[in-house]
Amino acid sequence: MLAKSLLLCMASAFVAASEVAVYWGQNSAGGQERLSTYCDSTSVDIVLVSFINGFPNLEVNFSNQCGATFPSGLLHCPQIGEDIKYCQSKGKKVMISMGGASGSYGFSSEAEGSEFATTLWNKFGGGSDAERPFDDAVVDGFDFDIEHGAETGYVALAEGLKSYFATASKKYYLGAAPQCPYPDATLNQLLTSVALDYSFIQFYNNYCNLGPNFNWASWAEYAATVSPNKDIQLFLGLPGSEVSASGYTPSATVNKYLSDIQCGPNFGGFAIWDASSAWSNVDSNGDNYAVQLKNLLNEADPCTTSASSSSSATSTKLSTTTAATTSDVLSSSAFYGNVSSSAVPSASE
Ligand SMILES: *[C@@H]1O[C@H](CO)[C@@H](O)[C@H](O)[C@H]1NC(C)=O
Ligand SMILES: *[C@@H]1O[C@H](CO)[C@@H](O)[C@H](O)[C@H]1NC(C)=O
DSSP: OHHHHHHHHHHHTTOOOOEEEEEESSOTTSOOOOHHHHHTOTTOOEEEEEEEEEETTTEEOOGGGOOOBOTTSOBOOHHHHHHHHHHHHTTOEEEEEEEESSSEEOOSSHHHHHHHHHHHHHHHSSSOOSOOTTTTOOOSEEEEEEOSSOOTTHHHHHHHHHHHHTTOSSOOEEEEOOBSSSSOTTTHHHHHHSOOSEEEEEOSSSTTSSSTTOOHHHHHHHHHHTOSOTTOEEEEEEESSTTTSSOOOOHHHHHHHHHHHTTSTTEEEEEEEOHHHHHHOBOTTSOBHHHHHHHHHHSOOHHHHHHHHOHHHHHHHHHOOOOOOTTTGGGSGGGGTOOOGGGSOOOOO
8 A cells, every 4th residue: 555655656756747828919810809718718827928029129019909008109908917917816827928920129238138137027027117018917927939030138138037036925937939940049048058947849830840850859858958947848839720820730630749748757738829729729529729738638647657557668668768760759768858869850940
């Protein structure tokens, strides 16, 4: 009995994480509703409000969800502020995401990045400012979705934010949204030198999407050997439907990949670009794509099952190293942190 509960206890260390993060704000499919609508879903755990699309001269954009402005011209979005608090009351984390595919942003020096930490803290975090886009709502963290320009300033910005976090009683989070080619073209310095809580990796619009060149293994290896935070949570980022990005994959197919990656120690769940597309993508059961992905995560946990019923099988699987090729990578242990360089084609955008 004691042995059994010990075993179960050890097994529980392998329980796969099961969070779903959704980007909200850019209305990729049309029909985007207020933020609270999405926070009414039990399938959503993290909302990434997008975007802070201009800096260092602060500019935000939430498509059809905010139009009013402060005297400076900065958007003033009281309803989003209310909804952020509503989402938090439902136990969701609300992070604000900076960057995006379009947008005019970038720093010319580390000092400029460092200064911008003060702006972000005062406008969205625990600081204060006469013009806070979300009024007194305080976000739970910041996400770097930097897709163009130089890497200059982002490490200093993240370190500046961390200094502010250290002064607060509430826990704040940092995330980054690299594209799947490894290493990322604009976030590598941040990913390699700052301890981040999350990486919402974009497995879309790229050769390394779900498919023959799926390169989760590179990211699992990054988490295990390169990330300053060895507990970084890696999210498999997917389009919410055909319309939001290339590389859309129906949930039944996603499930075939999931069993090979979800027992890895850094698997955090799914990230979806974006809420509007996921909600417009409903299956025959009436479940939208976020619900479908959450259901996959909630299904019987293969990690717990194998750890408690057959620990030798598990340890064999975890310790076998394989020089993975793209064809055997899905059935190999590569996803637990080992990948041969041949499985990682060089990045091309
Ligand atoms: C948000 O960005 C879109 C796309 O660039 C633009 O058409 C729209 O006018 C912007 N909205 C606001 C309120 O600035
Ligand atoms: C991964 O496996 C290869 C081939 O077995 C091995 O040479 C390499 O050292 C391993 N790398 C890591 C990080 O375990």
